[in-house]
Amino acid sequence: MRTAAFALLLFACQKDEVPPGNLGDFDGSGPISPGNGTSNEGGEGGGEGGTVASASNPKGIFVSNGFVYYTSFASGGPDGRVSVVAASGGTPTDLATGLTAPWAVAVSGGTVYFTLDPPSGTGGLSSVPTAGGNVTIIQSGVTGAAGVAVDATNVYWTNENSGALVYFVPLVGGTPKQVLDFGGALAPTGLTISTTDVYVPTDGAQAAIFAGTTSGSTNLTPLDAQSSITYADVAVSATTVYATVDDAAPNGAIVAFPRAGGPGKTFVGNLDHPQRLALDGTNLYFTDPNNGNVWVIDTTQTTPAAALVASGLSLPLPIAVADALYVGAADSIVRIPKL
Secondary structure, eight states: OOOOOEEEOOOOOSTTOOOOOOOOEEOSSSOBOOSSSOOOTTSSSOSOBEEEEEOSSEEEEEEETTEEEEEEOTTSSTTEEEEEEETTOOOOEEEEEEESSEEEEEEETTEEEEEEOOSSSOEEEEEEETTOOOOEEEEEEEBOOOOEEEOSSEEEEEEESSEEEEEEEETTOOOOEEEEEEESSOEEOOOEEETTEEEEEEEEEEEOEEEEETTSSSOOEESSOOEEEEEEEEEEOSSEEEEEEOOOTTTEEEEEEETTSOOOEEEEEEESSOOOEEEETTEEEEEEGGGTEEEEEETTSSSOOEEEEEEOOSSOOOEEESSSEEEEOSSEEEEEOOO
């Protein structure tokens, strides 16, 4: 198994302080612990850093009950798979293989839900038991299955059909039904659900962050003016909707919208193609594939700025937070201590 080399760094929470230097290069020979006294007692797999498992171009990651579930997109052809590994690391178990372009993943109870979102052709939503077994096709023959999320009763996922759509099906099974939609020159890039609120980032000539409700009583509505832009991901706190603007510096940014409504603003700008988000309390983490980094923003700061958490990763993209950060790099899943 090839290991991903990366360096862990600490950050200073105070405005204008410079983060300390490199703690050392990780070569897979042993764990690196955070040097700021941070501990992760009682978490799902410990707080030490290191390579958790091998992967192949992972696009989705989900941590549940001490296990890391992830998709390997691989080449985008029928060589993809969905795998699981203990959060402490080890040999992964493939739950489904021979998949074409597996993308997003979510887990509820004993079921793993995953989307197929190929660069050409059609995909959909499927499921497989967490312990392995037969794959169940829930929806097929659709495009834009870029996001999947679960709540206590349903699984939700995105479609594209001259706009963004959200479908759902009960966790106990049933027929997929469309619950939300918004037409236009746009396509979904992900999906986030917070309580009963639904958020869909999009890209295209008429893109925006769209919000609706799981019941469908409030259909998808743009949070701000639509424009030609690419929103890569969304994370939601009690008061704020954060989104990544996937663009080169100085236009790449993380923007913030009041959850109660109102115009968005640039939260942190001058970023280079920021991608996936993970919110842990007041710490907002994001991946930076172009430069091989993971960053964090202290959202409580008057003038927030991004501070480096880890560097030297190969194309880090999906990120999940539990007892630690779990990040999908080009050929591996790595664990990074939270700050």
